[in-house]
Amino acid sequence: MKVAYWPGCVSRGFTPELHGSMQAVAPLLDLELIEIDRGSCCGAGVIAEHNQELADTLNARTFALAAETPGELMMNICSTCQGAQSECQERLDASAEYRAEINTTLEAEGLAYEKGLVTNKNFLWLLVEEIGLENLTKKVKRPLTGLKVGPFYGCYIVRPTDRLGINDENPRDTYMEKVIEALGGEVIDYAGVHKCCGFPIITMNKKASLQMAGTHLADATDADADCLVVPCPLCHLNLDLQQPMAAGEIGRDLSMPVLHLPQLVGLALGLEPKELGLQRHVIKPTSVIDWTTAVVGSADGASSGW
Amino acid sequence: MPDYTLRLRRYDPESGEAPHYEDFQVELDGHRSVLEAILQVRGDQDGSIGVRCSCRAAICGSCGVRTNGKAGLACHTHLEDAAKRSKDGENVIVVEPMGNMPVIKDLIVDMEEVHWKKIRRVTPWLVAKEPVPEREYIVPHEAMVDITQTMACIQCGACVSDCLTMEMDPLFVGPAALAKAYRFVGDPRDAEQEQRLSDLAEDPHGMYDCTHCFQCIEACPKGVAPMSQIMRLRRRAGSDFHIDDRNNGHRHEMAFVKNIRKNGLLHEADLLPDSYGGKFHPRAVPELLSSLPVVLRALKTGKVTVKKALLHEHKASPEIKRIFDTVENREVRIEYNLYISGNEDDLADDPSDVGGEAPAATATVTETVVVEEQIVETETEAVVVEETVIEETVVEETPAPVAEAETDVDAPADSEPTEGDNQ
Known part of the structure; x- marks a missing residue:
């Protein structure tokens, strides 16, 4: 296509x-x-x-x-x-x-x-509506078995629902969960799934902005997620690049890897972490890499290329 | 008839018990409202349930609650729609008091403590221009049409409940109050538009504290779109009055616009210092120093290279610059307001639309509103004029009004009167 x-x-x-x-x-x-x-x-x-x-x-x-x-x-x-x-x-x-x-x-x-x-x-909508979840599952080479993934959508893709065509026919605000499952992963539900990362007010009200990021990351940690996945690079900036600052703001250690949606899809489709630029993240996606190594080690004995 | 499980959040400070959830079974058609279900339960099963309501037709704004996580009017939410959002199983509807406000009892929140205080914060009345004309003020239609959307607010508090900034920063003036502020900032009869804007721009919890999360647009049962009104406040403050606020709000906006005009695509490395007034601005230095660890992390992980940070590879095409110049040099900003002008397809398809143009109909309605306001406001100064009087009732052990007497009470009154037989 x-x-x-x-x-x-x-x-x-x-x-x-x-x-x-x-x-x-x-x-x-x-x-x-x-x-x-x-x-x-x-x-x-x-x-x-x-x-x-x-x-x-x-x-x-x-x-x-x-x-x-x-x-x-x-x-x-x-x-x-x-x-x-x-x-x-x-x-x-x-x-x-x-x-x-x-x-x-x-x-x-x-x-x-x-x-x-x-x-x-x-890309998220295209995966579900054009490529199709069944078709996606067929392409999976390395199912995300046992990987606990928390979805984080970003405001702009879930609200307002009528403008974005979110309805019974196209429940686009549930697609991330569907994609994670189609890739073989486990969906983690936590309070921040549809909330705001805080990025738009980082220059105007840094404290509130970082509190938003920190709170959602902490909620996901408490829900036992291995990583979050985002379809929005601006959310990624606040959740990954700013994570150490967000941790300081909420007074709690945080170490939650945040993956871009194509990275998560790529891992399941058999690409190596390095090909997907996972080394470029501020929060090292150790939990994800460990999982990849374990799966690859048991599947075909290849190295993770880390 | 489907069977719904109403899972109510119960809290009674006088009982000494912690808040808890209690299940009630109701048998009602899916198109009946959540409020009808609550009232039925209160009438038949437990008269101690606290809920505030009055008109049951989405006009008075009293019955704001959260149903399956989303704020709105209980009388304006169909059971079948609420049930679709269930995370707790089929036909389970969790009903909770609205968020961001203290709970008085069960589903009743303290609107005074948060909502009304913030509404009063924005001087919610018209400050008359001097000298006061002997007869009525003459105002252009267009100016009044511009503020009809904010006038549709019924003060239910649903937007306040779901505001994500307020969740982290309770001091945020908030969506309802800022929408109310635009009602006067946009009114040509008001004498203090600049002072209003300057006040809300300089307030660290004012108009620039909104994070664009669209929750208020989604929650509002009346189509007020508070976030769009906040953006209008910013547009007025920045572009019309050039208010250079201390929160970096206007500077950030201008830095962004300049950045895109120059580069076509955003060059983040310039945006941050420019948002604080430039690399060498006294305000920028501490901010940039505090951001240094972030920049270093970005360099360390290879997200950004020094070369890429200093030299942006994209340069805007002359076409982009031309578009900026054409649009920005207009004497009057062109804005298309969907609330007022609608979608031409909907207008063409709607048979109930008598005799044609909706904008004209809206304008007619607006005029009526204006006349009413003038009368009220010249007689009694400093009164919030458009508020519906709300009856507050904390009902305990009182039999519920008989629900069967109602016919289709959950059908909302349309936000606009339909009698607009244009001109």
């Missing part, structure tokens, strides 16, 4: 292992990634807060560029991109008059956004 691939900014900036692991996993899922290389930042809600029309125009441009690729749909790997882009698309699709206004600005570049021009799905 060919997809117009939107990696976002952070996956190529402070969490390069996310973009890298997605590229490593794609061929194993028969996904051909056609990168939307001229696209711009989705605005992460901040540009919309500054000027709504500006955010809508920038994203309409990205959608128009995606439509120019031979991809069947557009795929992102960031909850924040999904949420911010869905918000813009909802407005763009609502009014022909408003679209015409936006298209006047895009015209000079020969681009235009038409209603429903692209379907934009996060």
Whole structure:
């Protein structure tokens, strides 16, 4: 399947292992990634807060560029991109008059956004709705047997439910649990699954921001999770990069590995931790590596390549 | 008829018992409301259940509770919808008091202690411009349409209950109060818009403390979208009044916008210092020093290289810069408000939409509201005018009102009157 691939900014900036692991996993899922290389930042809600029309125009441009690729749909790997882009698309699709206004600005570049021009799905949604869980299970080479994984969605991919198309038919706010199970892992339920990582207020209210991250990490620890998995690199920044600070803020030792979704999929599909950039994490995913070594050791005797 | 298990969180401070959960069985159609189920249980099984309610039609805002983890009005939540969110088994509905507020008894929370204090914090009345005109204020339609969304608030507290910032920072002014603040900031008759904005921007627990989690949008039974109102406050404070707050709120926004204009994609290494006013700004130095361990960790793990941090490989195309210039140089910001203008498909599909354009209908309604407010506000100063009077009743051992008498009480009143036969 060919997809117009939107990696976002952070996956190529402070969490390069996310973009890298997605590229490593794609061929194993028969996904051909056609990168939307001229696209711009989705605005992460901040540009919309500054000027709504500006955010809508920038994203309409990205959608128009995606439509120019031979991809069947557009795929992102960031909850924040999904949420911010869905918000813009909802407005763009609502009014022909408003679209015409936006298209006047895009015209000079020969681009235009038409209603429903692209379907934009996060990798998580694509896994369940396009690839399918049964199909995914068939591709598993190293089932995540015994690995206890806590899902952490990120706000932008679970709320508001109507804008994001979360309903009985597509219960997208339960997909992470389904994917973890399809890969053979054990789902850990804890209080923070659908809560906020705190990243958006890190420069404005560091204390509250780090308390959010720390609390969810501690809750997952208490629920006996081996690791968390996130479909959002911004959540990863607060939960992994800032974890030592978050631990200080809540006054408790924390050592909870946080995996990007493509990394978890990659492990189950047989890739080695190093190919997935797990060494780039601040919190060493020792529990996950130990588990990989144990499984690989018993399965085919190969080394984990660590 | 399906059988539901109502799992109520019970707490009575006078009993000396710890809070606990108690199961009750109810037999009701799935389309009946959670409130009907609670009242049935109270009437038939346990008259000591404490619940606050009045209109049972999603108008008075009294019966805010959490059902299976989500805040909302009990009278506006169908049993079958609540049951879908169950984590405790089929047809189990856990009903708890709202969050972020102290519990008085069972499902009744102390709204005064948190919600009303915060509402009063934002000066919830119109500060008249001097000199007061002899007759009515004349205001443009568009300006009043802009604030209709915040006027739809019925003060139920569902957004306050589920606010994730308030969970960590109880001092946060919060979604309901900030939405209320926009009701006056957006009103052209108000004399102190800049002071209101400056106050809420400078408050460390004010408008820049919101973490964009969308919980309030999801919880609100009236479509007020408090978070969208908070973003409007920020837009007004930053772009219209250039308020340079001490919380780095506006600086962060401008640093982000500048960063994307320049690079097309976000260059994080520049964003942090710029959010504090630039690398050499006195405010930036301690912040950057405290962030040093984080930066070092990023370098150590190979997440970031020195070269990558200093030189951003992406540069924005001229097209991006042109879009920024075109849009930012407009004299008036263009905003498309879905609450007011709606989705054209829905408008076309809805047969109940008499005679056409919804925006016009909304405008008509707004005008009525304005007139009413003027009358009230000129007669009695400093009164919160749009609040519904709420009856508070901590019911104990009183027989419940007979539920059968109601027909379809859980059907909410539409947030907008339908009589708008335009113009």
